Amino acid sequence: MSKITIPFGPQHPALKEPENFMLVLEGEQITSAGINLGYNHRGMEKAAEGRTYIQNLYLIERVCGICSHSHTTTYITNVEELAKAEVPQRALAIRTLFAELERVHSHLLWLGVAGYEMGFETLFMYTWRDREQVLDCLELLSGNRVHYSINTLGGVRRDITAEQKAEVLKRIKYLEERTQYYIKLATQEPTVLARTANVGKLPYDVAIERGAVGPTARASGVARDVRKDDPYLLYAQLDFNLITHNTNDVFGRLVVRALELVESYKIINQVLNNLPEGPVAVKVPMKVAPGECVNHYEAPRGEDIHYLKSNGTDKPERLKVRAPTLANLQSVAYMLEGGWLADVPLVIAAIDPCMSCTDRAAVWNPKKGKTEVYSWEEMRKLGIEQYKRRGVDFSRL
């Protein structure tokens, strides 16, 4: 049978974000896969060099929509290490709380996407409905559902009240019950097993060889979790388990994420019930003494690593960001090879890829041959007009 090469992406209905896979097919089976990236490159590392440490906080938060807290915490840990700032314990506890709420939000989102990709849309509906509970927690605590902006130099920006604590605990209790149902579903439901078992195999040796991180690596039996290995924030004092699985396939990645949810609830309960007293932030000078440091962090998708070099001014000399997906993508090529075309979306989704895709709203005007950028007022006016045409008037609000 002759071989056919087909491009999968960068724009493809099965992909949520732009990336390109060149798949070589022999019939329905994939014989080799190549990955091309860079469609979302926004030059953030260069941009960071021209901004102050505090401005960069807001830039770095937008590296990724879901891991917004992961990236800012890694960045700020570096800045605080260079500035030799003593962050109060209560601030560290609040950061830990947000980190775990973010993990719950991300893993529930992934469960939904995985359900959708395997043709089990009820699971998608259920998990995304329940995910609203954790998003409500985040909104309650920070005012925002996704970009929480809770971190600031030297601590966090908001404290937690007793009422907020009770509300969060109530929602986590509900999620704990629901997660037990998902675990049962993930391990016993025949549809799930049929679609995920022995799909997208990644043996232990290959996972190490290709530098896989996070749940992708842990599902191949690699016991690697920065929270355990090089504890940051309050993780050294907390009681939780490192979850691994040894089936090396999409099923394993599903089980690891479902069980990690339970560990995250454990951490959230511990942190909220033992919140240290005291201030939530200390003052940090704007200028940071020359130095360099590197720190890593266990984001929902795996190890996130930042390198920071300061030069004595209020702006960094160099900031390097390596998000977990970049480390995992080299493994995807391996997982796809030898598999079936129909499994491609599921295998790609199984590493929970995140290409970071926020962008400005730029509109190409072919008549003028120019790109036009809408201002906020323009966008708002456009939105109101569009709804007016449908009979809804928002202008009075």
Add this chain to the structure above:
Amino acid sequence: MSEFEKEEKIKAGLEAKFPGAVTNALVQRKNRVWLDAAGEKLPEILAWMKAGGFNHLATVTGFDEGENLGAYYHMTDTKIIVTLKVKTPRANPSIPSVLSVFPGAVSYEKELEDMLGIKVQGLPPGRRYPLAEDFPVGQYPLRKDWKTEDYLAQQPSLKTETK
């Protein structure tokens, strides 16, 4: 020996195994070791470290130091991060590829080529990453003398107009 026994051991081991090729080794704090490495010995050092448990190359940071361009290899056994700094002259920047040791490092090495113009010897040909295909050849955005404003001024098609 200080409180950082493990870190000191790694440092001493590298210095003993690669005399001359490993210099300025420093234990910065718990779990962090920094050192300068000779470029031509790099794959050999990484292979030795990998066999000793440092089997994860977390990433490679490219850095414009002025006269030299640097590539910083962040190696980890997930607990300790050892950063190997390789320097190469700006006039003719070139380092050997480490793909024979870490096949997963291909995107990190491509990034060095694309963003800083460091020639990585032994990197297989392929599409560029991470810059766009129509990005001008010979411009390296992460070098300090590359200014975003100058680039935008050269590109009439990128001129945006705020309505």
